[in-house]
Amino acid sequence: SKPSTVLAFDLGASSGRAIVGRLDSEAGQLTIEEIHRFPNDPVKVGSRLHWDILRLFHEIKQGILKSKHLGYAQDVESLAIDSWAVDFGLIAPNGELLGNPYHYRDHQTDGVMDQLVAQIGREKLFAKTGLQFLQFNSIYQLYALKERNPSLLDQADTLLMIPDLLRYFLTGEKHSEYTNATTTQLLNASTRNWDQELLDQLELPSKLLLPPVPSGTKVGSLTTAICEELDVASIPVIAVGEHDTASAVVAVPALDQDFAYLSCGTWSLLGTETLSPVLSEQALEWNFTNEGGVYGTNRLLKNIMGLWLIQECKRAWDKEGRSLGFADLVKLAEQAAPFQCFIDPDDDAFLNPEHMPKQIQQYCRDTQQMVPQSEGEIIRCVMESLALKYRLILERTEQLSGKRYSGLHIVGGGIQNELLCQFTANAILREVWAGPVEGSALGNLVVQWITLGYIANLSEARKLIRNSFPVKTYTPDDGEAWQEAYETFYQMASRSTVK
Numbered sequence: 026s027k028p029s030t031v032l033a034f035d036l037g038a039s040s041g042r043a044i045v046g047r048l049d050s051e052a053g054q055l056t057i058e059e060i061h062r063f064p065n066d067p068v069k070v071g072s073r074l075h076w077d078i079l080r081l082f083h084e085i086k087q088g089i090l091k092s093k094h095l096g097y098a099q100d101v102e103s104l105a106i107d108s109w110a111v112d113f114g115l116i117a118p119n120g121e122l123l124g125n126p127y128h129y130r131d132h133q134t135d136g137v138m139d140q141l142v143a144q145i146g147r148e149k150l151f152a153k154t155g156l157q158f159l160q161f162n163s164i165y166q167l168y169a170l171k172e173r174n175p176s177l178l179d180q181a182d183t184l185l186m187i188p189d190l191l192r193y194f195l196t197g198e199k200h201s202e203y204t205n206a207t208t209t210q211l212l213n214a215s216t217r218n219w220d221q222e223l224l225d226q227l228e229l230p231s232k233l234l235l236p237p238v239p240s241g242t243k244v245g246s247l248t249t250a251i252c253e254e255l256d257v258a259s260i261p262v263i264a265v266g267e268h269d270t271a272s273a274v275v276a277v278p279a280l281d282q283d284f285a286y287l288s289c290g291t292w293s294l295l296g297t298e299t300l301s302p303v304l305s306e307q308a309l310e311w312n313f314t315n316e317g318g319v320y321g322t323n324r325l326l327k328n329i330m331g332l333w334l335i336q337e338c339k340r341a342w343d344k345e346g347r348s349l350g351f352a353d354l355v356k357l358a359e360q361a362a363p364f365q366c367f368i369d370p371d372d373d374a375f376l377n378p379e380h381m382p383k384q385i386q387q388y389c390r391d392t393q394q395m396v397p398q399s400e401g402e403i404i405r406c407v408m409e410s411l412a413l414k415y416r417l418i419l420e421r422t423e424q425l426s427g428k429r430y431s432g433l434h435i436v437g438g439g440i441q442n443e444l445l446c447q448f449t450a451n452a453i454l455r456e457v458w459a460g461p462v463e464g465s466a467l468g469n470l471v472v473q474w475i476t477l478g479y480i481a482n483l484s485e486a487r488k489l490i491r492n493s494f495p496v497k498t499y500t501p502d503d504g505e506a507w508q509e510a511y512e513t514f515y516q517m518a519s520r521s522t523v524k
């Protein structure tokens with residue numbers, strides 16, 4: 026029988042891609058081909074930071090066109106979108122988009138979380154939603170909008186998360202997908218529906234939010250207008266695990282039931298999959314999250330600032346005309362002296378500073394450490410600190426889940442940074458298994474195939490991924506030096522804000 030072809034759009038905070046997946050069920054093999062890649066540059070207007078949502082929609086159409094030009098379009102059995110979480114667009118009663126969606130790093134939410142948490146209570150919010158406290162969660166964005174721009178909310182009929190919104194543009198149908206809905210901090214972890222009491226407290230009309238549909242639901246097909254515009258036949262659209270991290274976790278090629286993962290991109294998301302939310306006092310204190318996974322699973326994990334720190338250093342240096350590629354920066358870091366200074370990557374100061382390298386230097390100055398000067402010294406400090414933070418969060422994951430993991434799976438674009446993978450193995454004193462690189466897109470693809478009936482379930486999907494893509498093993502090295510570094514890091518981090 027001929028292979029099944031489906032199309033995935035995976036939108037990250039720095040780039041997006043369209044990927045064609047082909048599944049040969051008999052051979053148990055799947056292959057992917059990236060047919061379109063595009064930057065996702067946020068746009069600052071005045072003091073506000075926005076996503077260029079219409080450009081992203083344009084790029085999705087370009088991806089469909091390219092699939093046609095490559096001869097795939099007539100075979101494509103379905104398509105699906107996944108993206109970063111928490112952000113949304115508002116739809117007017119006439120069906121049009123109101124305003125440009127805000128970027129979660131926009132400063133409009135600065136200070137808002139503390140205000141709202143004081144009003145509702147930290148324990149209560151966590152007990153209800155199971156979510157970690159991040160200042161950009163949709164709940165705080167909505168609260169900020171209410172204060173700053175209430176007429177926008179007044180006009181709105183429906184709120185759609187980014188993938189919901191793009192899918193609506195494609196199909197004309199409005200649905201809210203479950204995994205992404207959990208990241209709003211407005212969904213009740215027990216009922217898996219919107220928490221009415223929270224909506225009331227925010228004075229949000231409940232009509233704004235649609236009842237979430239489970240990941241893997243068929244939710245329409247391309248509109249006639251789009252088919253005419255692109256000159257393609259209609260393609261069914263599936264709501265997969267539309268939160269990119271949910272899709273990344275799907276793609277972890279784990280053979281055991283219990284495993285730890287790190288989804289490594291702009292963010293580093295480290296944790297495990299559990300059967301139900303972990304709502305313990307300790308989980309709250311350590312600010313872990315329980316985000317919805319596909320097929321009833323729970324994602325117990327923590328956000329770590331991730332490659333954003335490096336991306337932002339590069340952006341600052343690019344602006345100053347000292348353009349260096351990521352590979353150059355990693356090379357400089359490799360040549361720099363080890364263990365000179367550490368940062369807590371998750372300090373609020375690093376969420377969206379004006380100038381990342383200066384912010385890192387300031388942090389080291391404030392904590393009475395050596396102040397890194399060169400590009401190599403700064404990037405070395407970031408990479409070692411990330412690896413050490415991974416150890417802290419891995420050990421906390423184990424304490425919360427009561428399980429012990431013999432190594433760490435890493436998926437996502439970040440595995441291209443091989444030095445970071447090696448540092449991570451060194452820091453956690455265990456093996457690192459790196460791959461696949463297109464984690465989220467693969468998770469997106471296999472959930473489509475489960476819906477279409479070609480793959481039986483999640484564990485079959487993981488087996489298939491394991492058999493189709495290489496996994497590179499990193500063994501820990503230099504254990505003693507890293508152990509010592511960890512102790513220093515831990516001291517330093519607990520003096521600042523270990524969150």
Ligand code: LFR
Binds near residue numbers: 108111112268290
């Ligand atoms: C990763 C991610 C994280 C989420 C952050 C903001 O791409 O989706 O899971 O916390 O972006 O949406």
